[in-house]
Amino acid sequence: xxxxxxxxxxxxxxxxxxxxxxxxxxxxxxxxxxxxxxxxxxxxxxxxxxxxxxxxxxxxxxxxxxxxxxxxxxxxxxxxxxxxxxxxxxxxxxxxxxxxxxxxxxxxxxxxxxxxxxxxxxxxxxxxxxxxxxxxxxxxxxxxxxxxxxxxxxxxxxxxxxxxxxxxxxxxxxxxxxxxxxxxxxxxxxxxxxxxxxxxxxxxxxxxxxxxxxxxxxxxxxxxxxxxxxxxxxxxxxxxxxxxxx
Numbered sequence: 730x731x732x733x734x735x736x737x738x739x740x741x742x743x744x745x746x747x748x749x750x751x752x753x754x755x756x757x758x759x760x761x762x763x764x765x766x767x768x769x770x771x772x773x774x775x776x777x778x779x780x781x782x783x784x785x786x787x788x789x790x791x792x793x794x795x796x797x798x799x800x801x802x803x804x805x806x807x808x809x810x811x812x813x814x815x816x817x818x819x820x821x822x823x824x825x826x827x828x829x830x831x832x833x834x835x836x837x838x839x840x841x842x843x844x845x846x847x848x849x850x851x852x853x854x855x856x857x858x859x860x861x862x863x864x865x866x867x868x869x870x871x872x873x874x875x876x877x878x879x880x881x882x883x884x885x886x887x888x889x890x891x892x893x894x895x896x897x898x899x900x901x902x903x904x905x906x907x908x909x910x911x912x913x914x915x916x917x918x919x920x921x922x923x924x925x926x927x928x929x930x931x932x933x934x935x936x937x938x939x940x941x942x943x944x945x946x947x948x949x950x951x952x953x954x955x956x957x958x959x960x961x962x963x964x965x966x967x968x969x970x971x972x973x974x975x
Contacts, residue, residue: 812856
């Protein structure tokens with residue numbers, strides 16, 4: 730899989746900024762990703778894994794690269810007509826060549842540790858009620874640790890940085906990792922669906938809370954079912970696959 734997308738961690742990484750002293754514009758980091766993904770098994774149990782390489786480039790931002798890998802397994806332990814329960818185990822690791830999380834000229838404003846490890850145990854219940862309401866409740870608990878090396882204030886401008894120049898300090902952080910999410914869709918008359926979602930997690934170096942709703946119309950009215958394909962583990966952004974009839 731090949732992908733090119735903005736880095737959305739901060740306003741600097743996504744849209745860029747202007748240095749008030751010099752007028753130089755920097756930021757707007759793009760991530761160019763090549764990934765390999767695979768899964769083995771079915772709805773009941775299985776294994777999955779992925780590896781990716783990412784080249785990160787932005788205007789007047791130091792060039793960076795990332796290597797990451799993910800692996801895990803899942804087992805369905807309860808299966809009933811009204812729903813199913815799946816548990817799993819997941820490990821994720823990544824490495825960035827440079828720490829560019831800061832906001833001085835040449836930094837990227839995005840989380841980029843030299844070491845990051847995550848281990849969690851997810852649990853997921855997927856069910857329906859009278860075939861008009863389908864929902865999923867997911868949660869995971871685990872541990873995460875990351876380390877960041879020292880990084881110069883101005884990583885791609887030797888004139889501003891000087892010798893030796895100021896550096897942001899290194900740090901190592903270990904913390905509990907948690908994730909909780911709920912998604913539901915209710916079938917309205919005439920092939921319309923009303924959906925809602927809630928998510929809380931603290932993956933990577935920040936906590937986030939999201940919620941919202943949507944309205945969808947299906948031209949092909951397929952039956953709803955709690956049997957979803959390969960229930961993979963939430964990634965660091967907290968996204969959980971949830972497939973409805975399409």
